Amino acid sequence: MSDLVREQSVFLLHVCELVKKAGELGFSASAGELYRTPEQQALHVRNGRSTTMASQHLKRLAIDLNFFRDAPDGRPLLISDVETLRPIGQFWEGLDAANRWGGNWTTFKDTPHFERREAPAAAAVPAPSAAAMPAVAGTRGRGLTTGSVGARCSNARDDVESVQQLLNLCSSAGRVQLPEPLKADGAFGQKTLDAIMAFQRSALGQGEPDGRVDANGATLLSLCESLPEALEPPWLSLLYLRAKDEDVADFAPRLRQVMANRHIDTPLRQAHFLAQVGHESGEFRFRAEIANGEAYQGRVDLGNLQPGDGRKFKGRGLIQLTGRANYGEYGRAIGREAELLATPELVETDPELCVDVAGWFWAKKNLNNLADVDDLTSLTKRVNGGLNGIDDRRRLLLRARALLGA
Known part of the structure; x- marks a missing residue:
């Protein structure tokens, strides 16, 4: 099996997981574009619908999905709002560090777009042992939480406990000073909020910390460095x-x-x-x-x-x-x-x-x-x-x- 076919197989399995998750979140989904020929991609560039000839659609590693919710009269209502669709995008990126959602792009928001970035080719090296598995810096933590932790956030129990444990680890590593270790019980309170803000000041250099740990956000990924x-x-x-x-x-x-x-x-x-x-x-x-x-x-x-x-x-x-x-x-x-x-x-x-x-x-x-x-x-x-x-x-x-x- 070629590397590209293997990546395509993983991509389609993840798409299946995504559609199932969307249903659990109350969305129905319809499939849009998967594969584009180079000629079709060039047309998209000329029409301003794309800015690159290196689209993952050319490799069958991107798909456009439309998500709907029922309107009051029962008709399906197309949802394109970024924040409404963010739980779906977070789930997609949480499935694999190689997954990207267009709703997180900075140049323009393409909320229907879900893609996979295949790993660059590399020389074969011996597989590391199970006793020591160092991860690539900056990749650990993506997908660990499903929602945000902080004031006026969802504060799901598992997410809060994960953040509490991470803050304690960072304290042991000397990256933040805490009066005492947090009780990792999954209950969000003032001590947890104060610890998040202290970490954002000391480790991220934020003068005015927001006290939020967002899924796949900078604070979470920095916490996971410890x-x-x-x-x-x-x-x-x-x-x-x-x-x-x-x-x-x-x-x-x-x-x-x-x-x-x-x-x-x-x-x-x-x-x-x-x-x-x-x-x-x-x-x-x-x-x-x-x-x-x-x-x-x-x-x-x-x-x-x-x-x-x-x-x-x-x-x-x-x-x-x-x-x-x-x-x-x-x-x-x-x-x-x-x-x-x-x-x-x-x-x-x-x-x-x-x-x-x-x-x-x-x-x-x-x-x-x-x-x-x-x-x-x-x-x-x-x-x-x-x-x-x-x-x-x-x-x-x-x-x-x-x-x-x-």
Whole structure:
């Protein structure tokens, strides 16, 4: 597959995600122009509808979409206001650092325009290890929040907690002085506002700070310059906001090792793996499925042929291992088959096995291949057998990509 075709494939997958998100926000959408010939582009330039012959439309990496809402009389009303469409544009750019929305252009606002800027060609270099994944400066943080944090802002809980954690990290790095660390509880108040303004004065040099942290804005991206290395406990706490500190500290080094062992060694692979692990484990809150497993009794496809197999071999581990056959196969892979068949609870109670089984499953299902083409839907079906929880998996994927700069 050529690099351009690969970029086109990712672009179209993101367009599908965008249209779905627009529906969730109350918009209906119609498709406009995708591909332009060089002759058509030249005509657009002559007519003043474009200023360049380097449009991404020529590469099938741009599309124009029209968004509508119902008018009081029920007729579809075309929406072109930048601020009304901004949540859609923020979602698009949050999907990938390569995505651009025309509503953010400075020369003129082209709100229907959504494009992808493919990465420049570069010489092949060895993939970095999972233990140390430095991101490109300035790219981390795009898409981490979905709305604005500050006075008279939306202040969604996850956004506020993310900003609070980032401010504490910047304080530890000496980039802002805080009277005391913020309580990262997702509740916006005066202390959080004061900390934002103090950071804008000290780190951004703003004489009159506005106290706002906008999605993909300068303040957020500057806050993210103090992010630690990927998979360090403070980084993992930012990804999994609902995880306990002790679980993060326990699992962080184990995840680094398993990901290195299983060649989950690019930012995109890591983001997809962590999204699936995060959802399947409830962000480390569950090491076994809550249900008792009775529903699996008699499942021939899982090898549950003996009385009590359903309960005995219910889902365990960060990506839940389920069924006698799968426990046996994993046990053989690590040289502990008899032990795991006799005591399958070890996959839940032994932290090393709890993480290792997720890496084993990932490699067995060849999920790196689906991660490489950014195919969340197919990957989720491989993990789950369906699309249960895909919205939460997508949420975690976007957070992981933002924190990795992927």
